[in-house]
Amino acid sequence: MISATQLPGYSWDPTGRVEAGVQALIGERLAALPPDAATLAARLREVTGDCRLVAVYLRPDSPDAVVRLCERLAATDNAHERGRLQHEIGRRRFARPGTAEVSLTGDLEQVLTAADHRTRAYVPDLERRGMVGALLDDFGAGFSDFVESQHEVPGPNARLRQGIVKSWCLPDGTRVISKRANPAKPGRFAREQVAYRALASRLAGGISFGRARRLQLAPLLATIRDGASGHVYAVWQWVPGETAESMLLAPGEHTSLLRDYRDLMDALLNRGILWGDLSPRNILVHGQVHHLVDFEKTQLPGDDTPVPHQDRGAFCRGQVGVEELGVLCRETEVRACLHGYLDPDTWDCDAPGPVPFPPRPEVTAVLAGRGVTTPNLGTYNRTDRQIWEVRSPDLDPTTGQPRYPGLVNFRVEHYLSCAGRTDADDYDRKTTEILIAGRRYGCFDDAVHAIADAVDEAERQFVVAEVAELLAGNDTGPVTAPHAAIRALVDRIDILDIARQDPDRFRSACTALRKAGR
Numbered sequence: 001m002i003s004a005t006q007l008p009g010y011s012w013d014p015t016g017r018v019e020a021g022v023q024a025l026i027g028e029r030l031a032a033l034p035p036d037a038a039t040l041a042a043r044l045r046e047v048t049g050d051c052r053l054v055a056v057y058l059r060p061d062s063p064d065a066v067v068r069l070c071e072r073l074a075a076t077d078n079a080h081e082r083g084r085l086q087h088e089i090g091r092r093r094f095a096r097p098g099t100a101e102v103s104l105t106g107d108l109e110q111v112l113t114a115a116d117h118r119t120r121a122y123v124p125d126l127e128r129r130g131m132v133g134a135l136l137d138d139f140g141a142g143f144s145d146f147v148e149s150q151h152e153v154p155g156p157n158a159r160l161r162q163g164i165v166k167s168w169c170l171p172d173g174t175r176v177i178s179k180r181a182n183p184a185k186p187g188r189f190a191r192e193q194v195a196y197r198a199l200a201s202r203l204a205g206g207i208s209f210g211r212a213r214r215l216q217l218a219p220l221l222a223t224i225r226d227g228a229s230g231h232v233y234a235v236w237q238w239v240p241g242e243t244a245e246s247m248l249l250a251p252g253e254h255t256s257l258l259r260d261y262r263d264l265m266d267a268l269l270n271r272g273i274l275w276g277d278l279s280p281r282n283i284l285v286h287g288q289v290h291h292l293v294d295f296e297k298t299q300l301p302g303d304d305t306p307v308p309h310q311d312r313g314a315f316c317r318g319q320v321g322v323e324e325l326g327v328l329c330r331e332t333e334v335r336a337c338l339h340g341y342l343d344p345d346t347w348d349c350d351a352p353g354p355v356p357f358p359p360r361p362e363v364t365a366v367l368a369g370r371g372v373t374t375p376n377l378g379t380y381n382r383t384d385r386q387i388w389e390v391r392s393p394d395l396d397p398t399t400g401q402p403r404y405p406g407l408v409n410f411r412v413e414h415y416l417s418c419a420g421r422t423d424a425d426d427y428d429r430k431t432t433e434i435l436i437a438g439r440r441y442g443c444f445d446d447a448v449h450a451i452a453d454a455v456d457e458a459e460r461q462f463v464v465a466e467v468a469e470l471l472a473g474n475d476t477g478p479v480t481a482p483h484a485a486i487r488a489l490v491d492r493i494d495i496l497d498i499a500r501q502d503p504d505r506f507r508s509a510c511t512a513l514r515k516a517g518r
Contacts, residue, residue, distance in 0.1 A: 010022070010463075012159065013460060015460070017460055017464075018460050018463050018464055021460075021464035021467075022051065022463075022464060022467050025464070025467050025468055025471055026041060026051075026054065026058065026467075026471075029058040029059075029471060030058070033058070037057075037058075040057065040070075040071060040074050041054050041057060041058060043074040043075075044057055044070060044073065044074045047073065047074065047076075047082060048073075048082075048086070048151065049151070050151040050152075051466075051467050051470055052149065052150070052151060052470055052475060053070055053073065053086070053089065054470075055467070055470035055471045055475065056070060056089065056093070056475075057070040057071075058471060059471065059473060061473070063092065065092055066089055066092050066093060069085055069088055069089045069092065070089065072085055073085040073086065073089070080173040080174075081173060082173070083169035083170075083173035083174065083175055084169065084171070084172060084173035086168070086169050087168070087169045087170060087171050087173065088171075090146045090149065090150070090168070091138065091139070091146070091171075093146075093149070094139065094142035094143075094145045094146040094149065095138055095139045095140060095142050095146070096139070096140040096141045096142040097137060097138055097139070097140040098140055099140040099141040099142075099228070100118075100119045100136070100139075100140045100141045100143070100226075100227055100228055101117075101118045101119065101227065102118070102119045102120075102121070102133060102136045102137055103118050103119070103120045103121070104120075104121050104123060104129050104132065104133050105120055105121070105122055106122070106123075107122065108122045108193060108194070108197065108223060110122070111223050111224070111225045111232070112190045112193060112223070112225075112232070114225055116227065117227040117228070118227045119136055119143070119224070119225065119226055119227040119228070120224070120225045120227070121133070121136060121222050121223070121224045121225075122222060122223040122224075123221070123222045124197075124200075124220060124222075125221075128221060128222070131170070132221070132222045132224075134171075135170065135171065136224070138171075140228075141227075141228035142228075143224075143226050143228070143229075144226045144228060144229035144231045144476075145229075145476050146168075147166055147168065147178055147180070147231075147233060148163060148166070148475075148476040148477070149475040149476050150166040150167060150168040150178075151166065151167045151168070152165065152166060152167075153165045153166065153167050153177065155245075155281060156243075156245060156246050156249055157404075157407045157410060157411060158410070158411060158414050158415075158459075159459055159462075159463050160415075160418065160459065160462045160463055160466055160479065161418075162182075162417065162418055162478070163180070163478060164179060164180050164182055165177065165178070165179050165180075166178050166180075167238070174237075174238075175238035176221060176235050176236060176237060176238055177218075177235075177236045177238055177293075178233045178234065178235045178236070179233065179234045179236070180231055180232070180233050181231065181232040181233075184417075185296075188296045188297075189232060189234070189296070191296060192234070192294070192295045192296040192298075193223055193234060195295040195296075195298040195299075195300065196217065196220060196234075196295050198300050199217060199273065199295060199298065199300065200217055200220075202271060202272075202273065202300065202304060203215070203216075203217060203271075207267060207271075209263050209264055209266075209267035210259070210260055210263030210264065210267070211259075211260070211263070212288060213260055213263065213264070213288050213289070213290060214288055214289045214290065215264060215267060215268075215290050215292070216239075216289060216290070216291050216292070217291065217292050218236045218237065218239050218284070218291045218292065218293045219236065219237040219239070220234060220235075220236055220237075221235045221236060221237050222234075222235045223235075236293065239284055239286070239291045240284075240286045241284035241285050241286035241289070241290075241291060242284070242285055242286075243280065243281050243282075243283065243284060243285070244257060244261065244280035244281070244283040244284075244285055244290075245279070245280035245281035245283075245328065247280075247285065248280055248328045248329060249328065249404070251402070254329065254333065255333075255336075257285075258325075258329065258333060258336070258337040259337075260285075260290065261280070261283070261325075261337060262337050262338070264283070264290055265278060265320075269306060269307040269312055269315075270306045270307075271304045271306070272300065272303060272304045272305050272306060272307060273298065273299075273300055273307075274298065274299040274300075274307060274311075274315055275292070275295070275297075275298050276296070276297025276298055276299060276318075276319070277294050277295070277296060277297045277298070277319070278319075278320050278324065279294070279319075279324045280324065280325070280328060282294040297319075309340075312341050313341050313342065313357075314356075314357035314358065315341075316338050316341040316342040317342065317357055317360070317384075318357075318358060318360055319360065320338070321334065321338060321342045321388075322360070322362075322384065322387060322388045322391060322406075323360065323362060323391075323406075325337060325338070326388055326391055326392060326406065327391050327392075327393070327404060327406030327407055327410070328393065328404065329393065330392060330393055331344075331388070331392050344385060344388070347381040347384070347385065348377065348378060348381060349378050349381045349382045349385070350378045351376065351377035351378040351381065352376050352377070352378065353376060353377050354374075354376065354377065355375065355376075355377050355380045356377065359380065360384070362387060362428075362429075362432065363380060363383050363384050363387060365425065365426075365428070365429040365432075366383055366386075366387065366429055366432055366433065367379070367380070367383055369426075369429050369430075369433065386436050386439075387432060387436070389436075389439060390405060390406075390432065390435035390436050390438070390439050390444070391405060391406030391409070391432075391435075392405075392406065393405070393406075396445075397445055398445075403448070405435060405444075405448050408431060408435075408448060408451055408452050408455065409428050409431050409432060409435075411455045411459065412424075412427055412428055412431050412451065412455055412489070412493070413425060413427065413428040415455060415458050415459060415462065415486070415489070416486065416489070416490070418462065418478075418479070418481065419458075419481035419483070419486045420481065421486070421490075427490065427493055430493050430494075430496075430497040431451055431493060433497060433500060434447055434451065434493065434496045434497060434500060435447055435448065437496075437500035437506055438506075438510060440503075441500075441503045441506055441507055442507070443506070443507045443510045443511070446507070446510035446511050446513075446514045447496070447510045449514045449517065450492065450496060450509075450510050450513035450514045450517060451489075451492065451493060451496070453513075453514065453517025454485075454488055454489040454492045454493075454513075454517060455489055457485050457488070457489075457517075458482065458485040458486055458488075458489050460485075461482035461484075461485040462479060462481070462482055462485075465479050465480060465481075465482050466479045492513055495509055495513070496509055496510065496513070
């Protein structure tokens with residue numbers, strides 16, 4: 001039996017329920033296997049950081065050749081050799097060579113728009129075309145199944161994602177990251193691929209910025225349309241580093257990192273680049289080198305003329321100010337980082353005119369929920385200020401540890417989306433209104449915990465459900481949502497959203513639900 005302490009990766013769950021649930025699932029399989037299987041399964045989990053290969057090893061339908069490869073992987077200390085073995089395990093399981101016609105092209109548009117059943121790949125580096133072609137020929141019609149079975153790349157605030165971004169290895173053990181076009185966001189993947197090509201041309205392999213820092217794009221290996229599944233993937237070479245988001249969430253002083261963030265932003269703006277997803281999670285920091293990933297919202301005017309100052313201010317009033325930095329950094333840190341571009345003290349909360357910049361979706365959603373579809377600037381500014389106040393980090397009064405209320409919204413929307421809820425955005429809005437009411441009525445702490453406890457439970461059940469499905473053989477499809485936990489989360493938000501119209505009723509509901517969530 002694998003003990004909970006032998007299951008790395010679940011320390012984020014202080015209740016221990018995830019560890020216990022996974023332990024029970026794996027223990028059921030180990031009961032029918034020799035005693036040394038438990039040691040090997042624990043080692044697989046340790047070296048891969050994921051339960052996928054543990055499930056492959058424990059499943060009774062796994063071929064002997066695959067089981068032997070898992071045993072070799074568990075005994076291997078060399079990271080590159082482990083990558084090669086992981087690729088070989090995937091190839092043995094999913095390759096169907098000779099079942100797909102592969103076409104390599106230098107025309108990105110062909111890959112993005114083709115509607116036939118041919119597998120097409122755009123490979124910008126001519127020296128890589130042979131390798132990409134051999135990879136696709138080798139997998140044939142099984143390429144998508146191989147990619148979808150690979151390790152998801154989770155974020156620090158979402159332990160289970162929607163299968164869009166995966167980490168896997170090439171035949172020689174080289175690690176790559178793939179991103180699948182999201183059908184829920186039509187057109188964005190194609191725009192990202194076009195934007196990347198334009199950025200690569202404009203930045204010409206990288207630029208220097210700030211204090212001897214180097215800015216580079218994560219190298220694109222290929223854009224692939226799999227003819228068998230219809231899925232389209234961008235495959236990037238893996239680059240070392242830690243996300244700026246995880247660095248900002250870590251304890252300590254962040255002044256130097258935020259200075260680099262500002263210098264990086266100015267370097268892009270000075271070259272006429274509005275990188276719309278200037279999120280700390282999309283910046284990988286490795287020493288003096290900053291790599292950028294995710295270009296879905298990037299705008300590049302026709303030339304490299306610097307972005308005007310007024311447009312820079314509007315840019316920071318968008319996602320950058322509150323939604324990206326504002327949920328990770330204290331307001332004083334955000335003000336210092338975006339000095340000259342973002343100063344809420346200058347926001348006129350009585351201005352009668354129209355909003356002179358692109359409104360932020362989170363603000364317009366809250367206003368629309370209040371019945372305001374064409375707000376004047378004063379109304380917009382007041383609402384934006386309310387949202388910032390409840391999304392800014394603070395200290396948990398119980399533990400004294402940093403707390404990030406704004407990330408509760410992200411997790412509500414994320415896990416409801418994972419559950420297939422088409423109203424996930426509206427529950428994000430309701431969560432914001434609940435936090436605003438908590439601040440107004442003096443029960444902010446109870447309001448935060450009342451929702452966070454429910455989304456924590458949904459997350460825990462999602463993670464255990466994923467392991468259960470891996471053991472049952474579903475390692476290429478979405479995880480079946482834990483419907484009871486999702487229903488409980490939705491019901492809790494609805495109760496608080498209705499109660500916020502009455503201060504006393506709202507305070508009582510927050511207190512009761514927080515106690516119920518402990």
